[in-house]
Amino acid sequence: MVATVLLSSFLFAVTAHAQKPTVARMLADFDDGTLGFFSATRGTVVTTNHLDGKAVLLKVGQNIAVWQPKVNWSAFNTIKVDAYNPADAPVRLHFCFKDDSAPHGYFSWINRYISARPGRSTIELFIPSLRRGEGGPKDMLDPRPFRWDKMQWFGVSTRGEVELDNFRLEKIDVSTPEGVLAFDFGPANQVVFPGMTGVSPETTYDDAGGFGWTRKRAIWTRKRQRAPDSFVQDWISGNNATFSVKVPRGRHRVWLMWDDPGEWELVQHCPWRNIQAEGKTFLQETMTGEEFLDFYFHFAETEDFPGEDIYKKYVEWRYRPKTFDVNVTDGRLDLTLNGPGQYDCTVNGVVIYPESKRTVGEQFIASVMKRRREAFYKSWNEKLPAKGMLIGGTVVGSVRHVPYFRDLSRDVGVFDAVTAEEVYAAHQVLVANHVLSLSAARGEYEPFSFSVYAVADLPALRTSVSDFKTADGKVLDATAFDVRVVRYKFKRIGFGGAGVYGVLPWILVDGRETSAKQGTSRRWWITVQVPKDQPAGVYRGTVAVSGSAKFELPVEVRVLPFELPEADMGLGLFGMGGTAPYFPYFEENRARNEADKRRSLQFAREHGLTHCAIHRGMSFTGFENGKAQYDYTEGKKRYELARGLGFTSIDMSGERRMSRQALDDKGPLAKKHGFASADALVKEVFRAAIDGAKTNGLPEPVWCFGDEPPDTQAPVFVNMHRRMRELAKAKSTISWSPHGEPTHELLDVTSICSLNITDLDDIQRARDHGNVVYLNNQGRSRWAYGLYMWKAREAGVKAYQQFCWMGTHADPYYPLDSYEDDGGHVYPDRQGKLRPKVDLERIREGIDDYRYTLALTREIANARTGARKKIADDARKYLDSVLGKLKFENTRRDKKPQMTEGELDAYRKKVQEYLVRLAQ
CATH class of the missing domain: 2.60.120.430 (Galactose-binding lectin)
Incomplete structure (x- = not known):
């Protein structure tokens, strides 16, 4: 077929x-x-x-x-x-x-x-x-x-x-059976689902047409991006809004769906909603804050495997039809939509048929559901992984599992082939009296990993870690080890609009109890956090797996006699400190939301990140005696939190609504508020915000009014940024890639040039005009956050941000909703515990490469005499021999890793050796 x-x-x-x-x-x-x-x-x-x-x-x-x-x-x-x-x-x-x-x-x-x-x-x-x-x-x-x-x-x-x-x-047309009325609700320009009649808020009832709105006290409509199908992608909602349909007298079945797919961070959260028919309430739902969280995190513990029916697993659970029977006595069925806001009683569409047409009505609905399912699978293609073979595909004896080692830089796919070298490396540790060894400074987080290929189903795998001890009895407590495993999840692959998904290794979840299906691999990712006061020495202990598979992994941790300094540039991700869900939505969830923000920022600091931005930290409250008034309560709270957690690079976004209105004003707004000119309004709005922030002990605000403008739109931003600077000495920022001269001109007038694709000439041009340069989106990798950023800092880059920290679209555990995939690096569970993507752990390794390099350069600078001076001279020559070969000239080319993972490991080891010698 x-x-x-x-x-x-x-x-x-x-x-x-x-x-x-x-x-x-x-x-x-x-x-x-x-x-x-x-x-x-x-x-x-x-x-x-x-x-x-x-x-x-x-x-x-x-x-x-x-x-x-x-x-x-x-x-x-x-x-x-x-x-x-x-x-x-x-x-x-x-x-x-x-x-x-x-x-x-x-x-x-x-x-x-x-x-x-x-x-x-x-x-x-x-x-x-x-x-x-x-x-x-x-x-x-x-x-x-x-x-x-x-x-x-x-x-x-x-x-x-x-x-x-x-x-x-x-030309393909789908007909509706006689006696069945089917309506697709949405905006006037909606693409109507086949076999249905489109209804918009402008569809007014008349007897000739036989359907439409007869009462519209409050009515809204919205189209969502990348919903499962055209039927549920849009809706009409209302409060006391009545949709009327001319029907024969008698009993009728009403079938409808009323689900909002959501978009960006918005997830449907209805405190109450109902639908009335003929004056009686037939559908009614309420939701508490706890019920919302149950709904939001429904798929939080779900793992996916190739070939699963994800439509049945996810879409059918999310979008569930409702039905009721109503008796119509006057020849017109009146359906009234009620909800407190526009995102509550969101009706996607309605099918109505009389009792006498029940059979054809049910057949039509079945055909709608079938077409919805088929449409989904025809617009999404699964990329199935090849089923790898274990060491040539043969396993002898009664072996049920095979442990193996794979480099931390390489993923372990669900069906990945396992090589003889990977199995041999594990064999040497498990059988041949070798040991898995790692080194870490005091206060450092250091990971190690192993995997198991399941020859048979392994339904119950339990992991424990012993205390680690030195030969003279010093103890590194078992609680210093965080045991996680990699969970598989279907994710979009490649360009989001092309409709390809596949099962990929995704987040790290609690690994103390796990399982593995036959023919798949399970990867453990264990991180030791060395306490800052831990005595130096070599600590030995074991990681034990029991249950369906049994083995012990001997491990030694070499604790180094020093702490690492924090990075001396801003390292972060966009959206730092965000939560999922982003808003509390319910007052009873506000305390949880605030706790989530603290956990989020704390988790970022634990990964070595030093830069964050405060958004929505100030709000415009009006004018008083010709002076703009601002409330900084939220900004002060967030700034104190970020400073208290140790962030050293903190930006605060300026208020956008009034500021943009002032910049766009041609005079009427200034006149309304008593200013002599539009320029005078701009000066007051921005200067008052800047002065107020300083009075409240906050960073100077930075205003951003867009993102990635093309050359055709760049002059708009050039003009805004220039006016802000000239009239109020206000700081501006925007993320973009300079291409033609219009976008290059932004380098002259933008206070923080947040650049994606750039080169040394761009950076120098921005700095020549007194501006600061940030770098964006160079990679979610050890290389990008490590030695590449070291070279970027040498070139004058002040901060680096990658998209993004916690970026979710509607349901964070269903990646096919909304326009693009969930791009975050960390995801919470129902209780708020954060689970990182594997990429975030690799980012931390890169930041540690940077910190080790910084530590050694400082020790070299401080070693001025004697034996330490000779060690320092050797260390400087070594750093020059490695770092001198690395390029940072054009980000399009140079962001590609210029060192292999093995070379980075060797570099780290050599730097550690120099630091230990200099610490003695």
Whole structure:
């Protein structure tokens, strides 16, 4: 059977309630051996056994395209393409449409990315759902309707080898059975779910139409990004808003869904909501703060494995239909939506049918649910990992498990092959009287790891750590060891819009009790935190695994006779101190939310991070006698917390709403508040904020009004930043990559230039104008936070931030909701305990590389005479021999690791040796 891949979550299944589609227009089938319709093409027509006779073969970077195609696109609603992907992983395709409407550019085109799954499939694009840009909230910059009658270009390009055939246009309509009324609720421009009638807040009831709103005391609508399907992606909510439908008198079944998929940090949290029919309440739900947390963390302890039915596991639990029966006596069914706010009584759509039509009504609903499920799986492709074999695939005797060692820099995938070298390394420790050895300074966190390949199911694995002791009896307590295992989770892979996911090693959870399925690996990640007052020495102990597998791992920890200094530059992640959920939502959860913020910042400090930013720390309260008034209560609380935890680099964001209004004002706002000019208003709004922060002992505020502007938008920010500086000596910041001169001009007027892609010339230009340079998004790695940042600091970079600390979209444990994946590095459980991604532990190792380098350079500077001076001279030569070879000139090139993990380990070991000698 040919699989079907469907972009934008639409599948038209042929059911009893759907019309069979016919091929209305074949654009290209390549059967004559020519490219035909596609005049501008780099592909090759080939004879294929995988598709129907002949197809066009595209290789990496190639495309097929046509200029000004003579097609009446508006007569169709579906584009279909047959595809064959010879690889064992999905291949990303880019469908691009351009019309004649200026301005021209990427975000004025329609760009859709979709993946062709391995083997043969059919790709479908639903034409009415296509929008300019990439269709997401961050990149849909051009809201103009696309001019399908003025098509200038249609093309398809690929990131991998693929065969394409039978480009065709179809008109597919899905009908609704007689007597069944089906409505899809959403904004006026929604893409209506097939077989339903669209309803927007503007749909007013009249007898001729037979449906619409008869009362709208309060009514809202919203479309969400990347919901499971078009039916639940949008909704209409209300408070005392009545939707009326003309129906026959008698008993009717009402079927509906009322779930908000959420977006960004927002998760639906309804203190109460209900739906009334004919004046009686038929659906009613309430939620307490504790119930909300139960809902939010429902999947917090869920582990995923390849091939699982994630739609059933996640989507069906999240989106559950409601039904009730109501008797209509007057020929009109009135449904009233009630909830305290716009995100509460969020009705996605309604199906209504009389008792006499129960059979066809239930069949129609079943077809809706089937199409929703199929649409999901046609817009998401799972990248299945290859099942690795254990040492050539053979296991002898009655072995149920095989321990092995893998370098900390390399992940352990669920089905990864295990090499003989990895098994031998573990064998040497477990059997041949070798020992797993690590070194750590006082106060340092140092990890080690081992894994087990499950030859058979291992349902109960228990881990314990002994006290560690020196030969003369000093003790490193067992409580210093944090035992975790890596949990697998399905995550988006590659570009989020292409619809590929797979099961990956994700977060580190409590590993004292765990399990492993047959044919999979389980990885332990154990971190020792050496107390700051721990005596130096070599401590020996064991890590024991018992239960379904039994073995003991001898370990020695060498505690070094010194502490590491904190990094002397700002090292952080965006969103530091954030929580999940981000807001308390319920008053009873406010104390938990505050405790979560403290835990979050504390956890960041434990990972060596030194930089954070205070957002929403000040609020504008109005004008009094011509003076702008601000409340700094929240900022003072957060600043004291960050300082108390040891952060050395702290920014505070300026108030944005009033500040931006002042910058945009052409005079009316200034006049309203009694100022002589717009410039006078800007000066007061910003200077009052700056002076108030200083009076309250807070950092000087920094204002940010955007993110990553292109050259076309950069002059707006240049003007704002220049006015702030000239009128009020106010500081500005923005994250971007300088490209053309407009974005380079930002380097002259932006107080904190927060740069992604940059070079030494950019950095010097910013500093020449008195500005500070931060660096962003160079990698979630040991290299990026370690010696690469050392070179960046030497070049004048003051701080580094990676996206992001705790970035969640709706449900943090379901990664396919919202526009992009959850990008955080740490996730809480139901009780608020934080679980890091493996990447965060590698970041800490990088920060420690930096701290060791800083410690040695300081010791070298302090060693001025005698034997210490000779050791210091040798150490300096060694540092120069390593660090002198590293480049920091252009971040696009140099952010790629310039040292292997083994080289970094050898460097760390050598630096430790010098520090020990200098400490004696």
